[in-house]
Amino acid sequence: MNLFLNQLINGLHVGSIYALIALGYTMVYGIVKLINFAHGDIIMVGAYTAVIVLMTLGWSAPVALLAAVVVCVIFGVLIERIAYKPLRNSPRISSLITAIGVSMLLQNAALLIFGAQPQPFPTVLNIEPIKLNGIQISFVTLLTVGISAVLMILLQGFVIGSKAGKAMRAASEDYTTAQLMGINVNTTITLTFAIGCALAGIGSFLFCMAYPAVSPTMGSLPGLKAFIAAVLGGIGIIPGAMLGGFVMGVAESLTKAYISTTMSDAVVYGILILVLLVKPTGLLGKTTSEKV
Amino acid sequence: MLKVQDINLFYGAIQALRNINFHVQPGEIVSLIGANGAGKSSILNAISGVHTISSGEILFEDQSIKKLPPFRLVGMGLSQVPEGRRVFAKMSVHENLEMGAFTRSDTPGIDLDMERIFAHFPRLKERRKQLAGTLSGGEQQMLAMGRAMMSRPKLLMMDEPSMGLSPLLVQEIFDIIREINQEGTTILLVEQNAQMALSLAHRAYVLETGRIIKSGAGQALMQDEDVRKAYLGG
Secondary structure (H helix, E strand, O other): OHHHHHHHHHHHHHHHHHHHHHHHHHHHHHHHOOOOOOHHHHHHHHHHHHHHHHHHOOOOHHHHHHHHHHHHHHHHHHHHHHHHHHHOOOOHHHHHHHHHHHHHHHHHHHHHHHOOOOEEOOOOOOOOOEEEOOEEEOHHHHHHHHHHHHHHHHHHHHHHHOHHHHHHHHHHHOHHHHHHOOOOHHHHHHHHHHHHHHHHHHHHHHHHHHOOEEOOOOOHHHHHHHHHHHHHHOOOOHHHHHHHHHHHHHHHHHHHHHOOOOOHHHHHHHHHHHHHHHOOOOOOOOOOOOOO | OEEEEEEEEEEOOEEEEEEEEEEEOOOOEEEEEEOOOOOHHHHHHHHHOOOOOOEEEEEEOOEEOOOOOHHHHHHHOEEEEOOOOOOOOOOEHHHHHHHHOOOOOOHHHHHHHHHHHHHHOHHHHHOOOOEHHHOOHHHHHHHHHHHHHOOOOOEEEEEOOOOOOOHHHHHHHHHHHHHHHHOOOEEEEEEOOHHHHHHHOOEEEEEEOOEEEEEEEHHHHHHOHHHHHHHOOO
């Protein structure tokens, strides 16, 4: 029982990081119908930023977190403006290939600047784990799950309640009609990328606290898993990305505990295939039949 | 109020509009009628900036709007009810109306206008919390009209409001268009239902393959031999 609970908590820990990153995929897809394959590499950008601030400049962890968020947002917005915006009216395959290109560009630029050798991420929090009847919860886990939960609630409130959030939903449903309402869709898209990348920036910091090695290709795997989480939950649906992230994280850590460590990825991808076979729109996806 | 001068519009190599000239005066209802593919919707999309014209000039209140992006026009007082309603299906009726008022920030005024719209369309009030995608076709048309009215337009452009609606509903929609006009909103109406459009309009233009071939008072055009033959079934 204790093993199960411990693994469940671990699963929520990783899952909340996947969920934060998955939000960026799903929000961007919702509005521009683009799988932003460079999103995973934004994690790497955030991680190197944090390492530089912490190690080279020797500043504190909150400053490093803030710097990671700011740099991720700048990168995300610039990538959208330079690489994706000129292709907005092109076939979707062009932007998709461009996204893969941007991903390679970021990885190789990091390789040139920082080298292939992984760099250690310093321990920023040294607090004793909490023990409860044999269940051990590390402070980092509590912090990660807590921060993620708060961010998701805030995001959901923003998208449902605020004017900019409603504009975002309107634009993701019907780009042209949103413009006819007086919504500047370009600004809305920029805002979407900015929010997605800010979440990725926070996600990258939390990821590094859990897996403290920073390398040029470190973003690929969490990026891929977060993308799968977004698809699992129903791409374009914000609560779906959150749910997908948690399902992936929990499935992964339970497999590691009860089946085998090496099988965990296979099980996770297997779940994705199963869900897509039974419900192609994802867990929360709806096939909307619209009356005309 | 609106002057369209010599506009030409191309979709790739196909010319959709050829030297279109017309105008709308304050307080009028002006109809553009014509068959499928005559270029009616293209005219509205050219005015609202969804499509870019290759030559000509579009003046709204003596100001050139041909280079303005679509989202800028709403704030100037030009609003469009798009063809096929295009309501935001996954948003509630209330949220759809809020989107119509996107460019405004006077909350009391917005609330007041929403009540005004609910007075025109009581059925929308009953369904204000419902998702727009679950409404019937007629209700969606009403919502699309209400949404466009939320920006308090000086000129309201409507694209095929009768499309796919039962004759009874068409009558209801047209009655409401007349009411909106009498309250002071100028209307530019694009319609395939020539009978209804001509009986409602002060003036009308007849389009054929991207050209305006006839114009005149709505009633006069209804008597016109060619128009009767082509659009009114003899």
